[in-house]
Amino acid sequence: MAAVPFDEGQVTTLVVLERVGGSLSLVSVFLILVSYFLFPRLRTVPNTFIVFASVANAFSAIACIIAYDGIRLGQTSPLCQLQGFLLEM
Secondary structure, three states: OOOOOOOHHHHHHHHHHHHHHHHHHHHHHHHHHHHHHHOHHHOOHHHHHHHHHHHHHHHHHHHHHHOOHHHHHOOOOHHHHHHHHHHHO
16 A cells, blocks of 8 residues: 655644644743752752753754754755754754
């Protein structure tokens, strides 16, 4: 069975959902970092690991916000290269 590509409306819907999810994730990372640095009682070893994971999640969220634009420009474009780097980090 041959794969059927998405039409433009479906691609747009997926891009919007991906960007909304990435934006919510960035807001969550920001809240984690702010609460970690504002409240000294939260600076425990387990929470430190959560902060480190949040930084990695921020890279992933930025790559999700780039969405389909990196792919659309081609694999050799700087935006696509940046998106791939962020996802690998």
